[in-house]
Amino acid sequence: MSYAKGPHDLGRGAFAWLVPSGHWGQSNSGLVRGEGESLLVDTLYDLAHTREMLDGYAPLTVEHPIRTVVNTHSDGDHWFGNQLVGGDGVEIIASAAAAATMTQHAVDEMVGLHERDGHIGEFIRPISVGFDMHGIVATPPTRTFSGRLVLDVGGREVHLIEVGPAHTAGDVLVHVPEAGVVYTGDIVFNGGAPLVWTGPISRCIAALDQVLALEPDVVVPGHGPLTDDTAVRRVRAYLEHVAVEATAHFRAGLSVEEAVSAIDLTPFADMTEQERIAANVLNVYEELDPTRPRSDRLEQFSRIAAYDAGVRR
Ligand SMILES: [Zn+2]
Secondary structure (H helix, E strand, O other): OOOOOEEEEEEOOEEEEEOOOOOOOOOOEEEEEOOOOEEEEOOOOOHHHHHHHHHHHHHHHOOOOEEEEEOOOOOHHHOHHHHHOOOOOOEEEEEHHHHOOOOHHHHHHHHHHHOOOHHHHHHHHHHOOOOOOOOOOOOOOOEEEOOEEEEEEOOEEEEEEEOOOOOOOOOEEEEEHHHOEEEEEEEEEOOEOOOOOOOOHHHHHHHHHHHHHOOOOEEEEEEOOOEOHHHHHHHHHHHHHHHHHHHHHHHOOOOHHHHHHHOOOHHHOOOEOHHHHHHHHHHHHHHHOOOOOOOOHHHHHHHHHHHHHHHHO
16 A cells, blocks of 8 residues: 655644554554644654654644653554653653553563564564664653543543553554544554454454444554545454454364464455464464463564464465
């Protein structure tokens, strides 16, 4: 999908900064501008990308400085750049569940993945080309919440709606009712396959239903170009398909690996990041079998990387 990098004016004080091509790590951010202050939705994966985004927004924020940052969730590509906007009385807000893992340990762990041998390193390094993880100092939220929070951003109402656990433990939607805009974080990927890190998958589907219930004119996905309900419904269809198929294969006694191979993704062949199926099926199996130990991010990446290596072989 081809779309322009940079700021997009969504009308009535809402903006988005889009980063093509929306693949791994190439995340979007949002800006809500009120009278005399602005709210930033997410920072980017590294300092250079975040600096470029802040510079791009500068003409919009010079008289309406960023006083609030909302991180939609705890994945690094949505908050590692926080140090460039934190401090100086700027409030950084996330759900309490997300904030719990927004630590220097998370930064170091991600850096560590790049240096690993084998499938994981071979997978992570190429998808991280163009990002520099050095010098990132974890800058966690200064304010957390659970459930819902309504903010006044210079006279503009912004609603934070916690929908996690879903993609991650503490996903948040940012809704600007007056502008008809929802910033979804990685509840919505437009162009890429969705990814269920935490789940369960039913919560990801419920989160998409919450987006649809807001009846937005514009949906700013975590990755990929702007959309309306089209990409939301498409991601929902993928997750429904995977949930139904993986459950049937579980009941039939197939292993996770067998189920991953057996699921026909032809109807979703246009989606990039097909390798995410490996983590998504694993998540369904863990939900259906409570005795199965819960995998960590390393295990999930390992399966994604092994799937990717298998396809390339
Ligand atoms: Zn992301």
